Amino acid sequence: MQEELYSDLFTILIVDDLKTIRNLMRHLLQKKFKCRVFEAADGSEGLQMIAEYRPDLVFSDISMPVLDGLSMIKQLRETEEIKDTPVIILTAIEDRDLIRKLAGFNILDYLLKPIEIQPASIRIKKLVAENQHLFKHTLNFNN
Numbered sequence: 001m002q003e004e005l006y007s008d009l010f011t012i013l014i015v016d017d018l019k020t021i022r023n024l025m026r027h028l029l030q031k032k033f034k035c036r037v038f039e040a041a042d043g044s045e046g047l048q049m050i051a052e053y054r055p056d057l058v059f060s061d062i063s064m065p066v067l068d069g070l071s072m073i074k075q076l077r078e079t080e081e082i083k084d085t086p087v088i089i090l091t092a093i094e095d096r097d098l099i100r101k102l103a104g105f106n107i108l109d110y111l112l113k114p115i116e117i118q119p120a121s122i123r124i125k126k127l128v129a130e131n132q133h134l135f136k137h138t139l140n141f142n143n
Helices: 019-032 043-053 069-077 096-103 117-130
Strands: 010-015 033-040 057-061 087-091 109-112
Touching: 010 019, 010 043, 019 033, 019 117, 033 043, 043 057, 043 069, 057 069, 069 087, 109 117
Parallel strands: 010 033, 010 057, 057 087, 087 109
Antiparallel strands: none
């Protein structure tokens, strides 16, 4: 029943091994946008949740235990039913080689850690508006 109440909401999955980052992103997203948010602590759990919940958008860290973000995204892109899931990377790594590598994984964009709420929310709004055709649901903004 509760699932039906939220079926029309834009759905986001945050995949990061740091609970503080997941909490910060959840707070940012739920304060600025009308959406439901799920969390995963590593890439393996993230893949399972993507398959189960089919989120409109995934935010993923790169460096995580069990299955890192790049490996998760590689497996995501190789899985027919979920391969087109949009992903934004969360990373503290500023490396041109990494950025080039990410381009090969069809990533929407990346946000550098530490996440600053105001600039990040403006960037997310812009990315979603520019890429609305990729999402199943519309991301509505809170006032």
